[in-house]
Amino acid sequence: MPLLPEGHPEKIFREDGLRLDGRKPDDLRDIRLEIGVLKNADGSAMICHGKNRIIAGAYGPREVHPRHLAQSDTGILQVQYRMSTFSVGERKTPVPGRREKEISMVVQHALEPVLFLEQYPNSTIDIFIQVMTADGGTRCASITAAALALADMGIPMRDLVTGVAVGKINNKPILDLADYEDKWEEGAADMPVAVMMNEKKITLLQLDGQVSIDEYEQMLNLALKGAERIYELQKEALKKKYTSELVGGR
Amino acid sequence: MDLSISKKISTIEKDYMLDLLSRGTRLDGRGFLEYREIKIDAGPMLKAEGSARVCIGDTQVCCGIKYETGTPFPDTPNEGVITAMAEFVPFASPMFESGPPDENAIELARVVDRGIRHSDLVDRTRLVIKPGEEVFLLFVDLYYMMHNGNPWDTASLAALCALKTTMIPALKEKDVNGKKFLVPEGEPQALGIQDYPVTITFAKIGDYIIVDPGLMEELISDARISYCINKNGLITSIQKNGSGTFTTEELLKAARNARDLAPALQQRVKNYTRDLTNM
Numbered sequence: 001m002p003l004l005p006e007g008h009p010e011k012i013f014r015e016d017g018l019r020l021d022g023r024k025p026d027d028l029r030d031i032r033l034e035i036g037v038l039k040n041a042d043g044s045a046m047i048c049h050g051k052n053r054i055i056a057g058a059y060g061p062r063e064v065h066p067r068h069l070a071q072s073d074t075g076i077l078q079v080q081y082r083m084s085t086f087s088v089g090e091r092k093t094p095v096p097g098r099r100e101k102e103i104s105m106v107v108q109h110a111l112e113p114v115l116f117l118e119q120y121p122n123s124t125i126d127i128f129i130q131v132m133t134a135d136g137g138t139r140c141a142s143i144t145a146a147a148l149a150l151a152d153m154g155i156p157m158r159d160l161v162t163g164v165a166v167g168k169i170n171n172k173p174i175l176d177l178a179d180y181e182d183k184w185e186e187g188a189a190d191m192p193v194a195v196m197m198n199e200k201k202i203t204l205l206q207l208d209g210q211v212s213i214d215e216y217e218q219m220l221n222l223a224l225k226g227a228e229r230i231y232e233l234q235k236e237a238l239k240k241k242y243t244s245e246l247v248g249g250r
Numbered sequence: 251m252d253l254s255i256s257k258k259i260s261t262i263e264k265d266y267m268l269d270l271l272s273r274g275t276r277l278d279g280r281g282f283l284e285y286r287e288i289k290i291d292a293g294p295m296l297k298a299e300g301s302a303r304v305c306i307g308d309t310q311v312c313c314g315i316k317y318e319t320g321t322p323f324p325d326t327p328n329e330g331v332i333t334a335m336a337e338f339v340p341f342a343s344p345m346f347e348s349g350p351p352d353e354n355a356i357e358l359a360r361v362v363d364r365g366i367r368h369s370d371l372v373d374r375t376r377l378v379i380k381p382g383e384e385v386f387l388l389f390v391d392l393y394y395m396m397h398n399g400n401p402w403d404t405a406s407l408a409a410l411c412a413l414k415t416t417m418i419p420a421l422k423e424k425d426v427n428g429k430k431f432l433v434p435e436g437e438p439q440a441l442g443i444q445d446y447p448v449t450i451t452f453a454k455i456g457d458y459i460i461v462d463p464g465l466m467e468e469l470i471s472d473a474r475i476s477y478c479i480n481k482n483g484l485i486t487s488i489q490k491n492g493s494g495t496f497t498t499e500e501l502l503k504a505a506r507n508a509r510d511l512a513p514a515l516q517q518r519v520k521n522y523t524r525d526l527t528n529m
Contacts, residue, residue, distance in 0.1 A: 001384055003319055004424065004431035039308040039396050041341050046294070053294030053529075055395070057341025065347060080340065080348050085391040086298035086314030094335055094391070095350075128341040128348070130393065132294040132312065 006089050012169050012184050019181070025174045028164075028226055033145070033237035035152050043153030045237075047145040050178055051135035056145040058153045060125035075120030079108035079127045081142055087134040103139045104129075110143050110194040110204035111150065114157045125155070136179035137165040143194045143204065144230055151238055159196040160234050161203055164226040166191050166219045168211060173218045175226045189215075193223040197231040200224060259470050267470055271458040277466055278307075283507055285462045288515075290411055292524045300416030300441070301524060303395075304408040307464060310342075310396035313408035315388060315416045319432055322378075322385040330377020330385040334363040336392040336405060343397035355394070357491070361402050362392065362409045364487040365447045365478040372413060372443060379421050379432065386418065399465035402476045402489070406449035407515065415524035416441040446516035447486050450508040451476040454494055459504055461511065475504055479512035 009020060018024060029050035038044035041057035064070035069078075081104040085092050107129070115125065127149060129142045140163030147161040167177040171187040182190055189209025195202055211219065270276060280286070286307030293303025298314030322329060336359035340348045351359070366372070377386040390413065392405045418441055419434035426433075453463035453471035463471055472494025478487040485505060490496070496504075 001319065001423065001430055001432050003421075004426060004433045038341055039310075039398065040343050042344075044341065048294070051296050053296060055294070055341070057339075059341070059344055062344070082339075084295070084312075084314065084393055085335070085389065086295050086301070086316045088297060091316035091318055091389055091391075094337060126340070128339065130339050130341070130395075132314075132393075133296040 003090065008183055009180055012181060012186075019174065021178060025172060026222060026225065028176045028229060029178065031230060031233055033148060033233055035148055035237050035241040041149070043149040043151070045145045045148035045152060047141045049135075049137065049141040049144070050176075051133055052131070052138055052141045053133040054129060054131050054138060054141050054145050056127060056129045056142065056149040058125065058127045058146070058149040060153070061120040061123035061155070062126070064122065064124040069124070070122045072121055073118070075117040075123040075125065077108055077112050077115060077117060077125050077127070079104045079111065079129065079146070081107055081129045081131070081139070083131045083134060083138075087131045103142070106204055106206065107139060107143055107146065110163070111146055111161055113201070113203050114147070114159050114161055114196060115150070116156055116158075119156075125150070134179070136177050136182040137163075137192065139163065139204075140165045140192050140194065144234065148234055148237060152241070159198045160231065161194050162197055162227040162231045162234060163192065163194040163204065164223055164230055166193060166223045166226065168209065168215060168219065171215075173215065173222055175222050189219075191219055191223070193220070193227070195224065195227045197227060259466070263466070264470050267467070268456050268458075271455060271460070276460060278464060282458065282460045283511065285511075286464065288407070288518060290407070290518060290522050292415075292526050292529050294529055296526060296529065298412070299418060299438070300412045300414070302408045302411030302415070302522065304404050304411065305396075306400060306404045306407075306462060308396055308398040309400055309404050311401065311404045311408040312393045312395055313405070313412040314391050315412050316391065317389070317418055318387045319379060319384055319421065320387045321383065326374070327382040328378055329374035330388060332366060332372060332374070332377075332388045332390065334359045334366065334390040334392065334409065336362070336394065338394045338397070342394050346397065357489075358394070358401055358405055359392065361449065361476060361487070361489050362390065362405050364489075365406050365449055366390070366409065366413070368478075368486045371410075371445050371447060372441060376441065384432070388416075397465065399463050399468040400451055402451045402474075403449050403462060403515075406447075406478070407519065410443070410446065410448065410519050411522045413441065414443050414519060414522060445480050446519050447478050447480045448512050448515040448519070449476050449478045450511050450515070452504045452507070454496060454500070459500060461507065475501065477505055477508035479508050481516060483509050483512065
């Protein structure tokens with residue numbers, strides 16, 4: 001006999017117009033970023049974004065395995081995104097599914113533009129992302145964390161990459177969808193975005209749902225607004241780690 | 251990712267270590283029967299039914315418990331099912347590669363599984379929803395996050411602590427739109443554990459036997475022996491790992507040492523509560 005699937009909330013906005021968790025439409029959830037959380041990885045970071053708990057670890061540039069993936073004129077970036085079995089309400093099977101493979105690829109494409117891969121022929125940079133708790137917007141949070149892991153590794157980068165999801169609920173644009181908002185179906189759309197903030201270049205863009213061009217423009221602007229705040233947090237986290245190293249911390 | 255082969259250890263490193271051991275000490279200054287520092291907290295597993303993150307030195311394992319429902323095994327119709335799964339996350343070590351669990355991950359899961367199974371750790375009759383038909387399937391999922399030697403003791407402690415804090419709800423049958431579902435009723439209750447079976451691993455380097463091998467010690471060692479010791483000081487499972495050999499005297503001496511070391515580890519489990527604030 002199956003377990004009853006998790007139900008949805010009956011409404012998505014409170015009487016006072018705020019979201020169920022008390023946020024305004026353009027509010028982000030609480031975000032904490034921590035750098036250097038893994039002892040063996042060349043670079044690592046953890047993001048706590050709402051209830052999301054995601055750890056990214058990076059290695060490289062190093063020899064490519066299997067060898068046939070190596071390219072003689074450029075380095076490659078390999079990304080693996082995985083959800084832990086206990087990261088969601090009902091246990092996820094440990095076998096990687098289509099969703100995880102697709103996200104691995106789009107995250108790879110989102111991060112490649114900031115790297116100088118042509119500098120590392122025959123080599124690979126590997127990023128492993130493990131979702132320990134999922135709470136909506138994991139691919140965006142993964143990108144935010146993975147960019148920090150790359151920076152922590154100490155390789156040259158054009159910029160960081162910042163991920164944020166925007167969406168539409170009951171036809172109102174909202175920033176940073178939580179899990180329960182992600183699952184809402186009425187007048188809904190979900191658009192994960194990743195940005196290189198310095199030049200405001202978009203490196204990841206997906207959409208699920210129906211939007212008009214005007215709404216699309218509003219949502220893009222909202223995404224940039226949110227990403228700008230997360231970008232500041234990313235820079236702060238990096239500064240914090242390296243100043244603490246200078247004064248003899250960690 | 252063969253843990254013992256893929257990183258070659260030089261003769262100089264091995265000689266240096268043997269020299270240290272001959273003078274009664276180890277790379278990090280520990281005694282032969284001394285564990286590294288052990289830290290236990292709830293970890294970032296907010297959606298698990300029970301969880302623990304255990305660090306022994308720089309080795310880290312995260313364990314989360316999840317349940318599903320299903321039919322019991324025909325030979326134990328009135329018992330729930332508990333299974334352990336271990337995954338070596340590739341960021342845990344530069345030696346690890348991505349891919350499905352290999353023999354090392356499967357061995358780790360089975361060592362943990364046997365520790366749980368043979369000590370009546372969990373009262374399985376409490377996992378029955380409808381006798382003979384519907385039971386809880388409990389998943390003990392282990393993620394090896396940082397590889398720095400001795401995953402066995404780390405994983406077994408993590409599993410024990412996670413199970414200790416596991417809360418499961420009562421499930422009742424309910425009709426929803428003409429279909430039968432199982433629905434949680436009331437607040438989840440603590441599953442509880444009835445024993446404290448801890449795994450204690452020794453590595454053999456030359457003629458020396460040391461507890462809780464660090465990564466370098468593990469890679470240099472010829473063989474490892476893991477004893478699972480329960481609250482009554484009984485051995486509930488043994489696993490020898492690696493291609494080296496032990497004499498019977500060595501095995502018995504290690505077993506007595508394991509029995510003496512067990513209470514301190516068991517106390518750590520007894521003291522553990524799952525606190526998710528600040529996680």
